[in-house]
Amino acid sequence: xxxxxxxxxxxxxxxxxxxxxxxxxxxxxxxxxxxxxxxxxxxxxxxxxxxxxxxxxxxxxxxxxxxxxxxxxxxxxxxxxxxxxxxxxxxxxxxxxxxxxxxxxxxxxxxxxxxxxxxxxxxxxxxxxxxxxxxxxxxxxxxxxxxxxxxxxxxxxxxxxxxxxxxxxxxxxxxxxxxxxxxxxxxxxxxxxxxxxxxxx
Ligand code: C5P
Numbered sequence: 708x709x710x711x712x713x714x715x716x717x718x719x720x721x722x723x724x725x726x727x728x729x730x731x732x733x734x735x736x737x738x739x740x741x742x743x744x745x746x747x748x749x750x751x752x753x754x755x756x757x758x759x760x761x762x763x764x765x766x767x768x769x770x771x772x773x774x775x776x777x778x779x780x781x782x783x784x785x786x787x788x789x790x791x792x793x794x795x796x797x798x799x800x801x802x803x804x805x806x807x808x809x810x811x812x813x814x815x816x817x818x819x820x821x822x823x824x825x826x827x828x829x830x831x832x833x834x835x836x837x838x839x840x841x842x843x844x845x846x847x848x849x850x851x852x853x854x855x856x857x858x859x860x861x862x863x864x865x866x867x868x869x870x871x872x873x874x875x876x877x878x879x880x881x882x883x884x885x886x887x888x889x890x891x892x893x894x895x896x897x898x899x900x901x902x903x904x905x906x907x908x
Pocket of ligand 1: 709769787788789790791792793818819820821822823835836837838839851
């Protein structure tokens with residue numbers, strides 16, 4: 708399970724990141740462990756404590772997250788909850804960049820898509836993705852599920868979820884859409900793990 712944001716260095720003291728708190732990913736890790744799974748949580752920077760019985764690997768960048776995830780394979784299930792940065796700075800400065808009235812231009816390059824890469828492996832685990840959208844949730848989420856070749860994708864509206872303690876999720880799979888009404892993230896995570904178990908069985 709991946710969780711949290713990634714942090715992409717600009718220089719030794721600055722970076723690019725996002726508003727993911729890691730709460731949903733940690734709740735999913737807890738729910739999976741409660742259900743009897745052996746769980747490895749690959750976590751970007753968060754302020755959260757690890758759920759009981761969950762092994763955690765801390766990472767910062769998308770590249771580190773990718774290496775940690777690939778190092779844990781093979782596994783039966785991969786749940787990508789992390790809000791991975793789409794871009795990183797091409798060549799992060801090794802010394803602090805000095806302020807200049809001329810401004811600063813950063814050259815960004817695309818990060819690897821960890822979930823798409825894992826889902827495309829010949830012996831791919833059962834892959835679950837998360838899609839935070841700001842509009843047209845069903846349309847974007849189902850398109851993302853098919854593009855990344857995922858049996859299950861969890862959609863939510865970013866502005867209603869990021870950093871909050873509750874979430875309203877919609878599960879997209881081959882059988883259609885299943886709405887989980889707004890409640891706390893641990894309850895949502897337990898419902899997601901139940902749904903996942905029913906698909907695996
Ligand atoms: O960013 P996007 O909306 O494509 O994210 C959808 C899913 O893909 C999420 O589950 C996220 O964790 C995963 N992802 C990833 N690596 C990326 C981008 C997204 O694993 N570089």
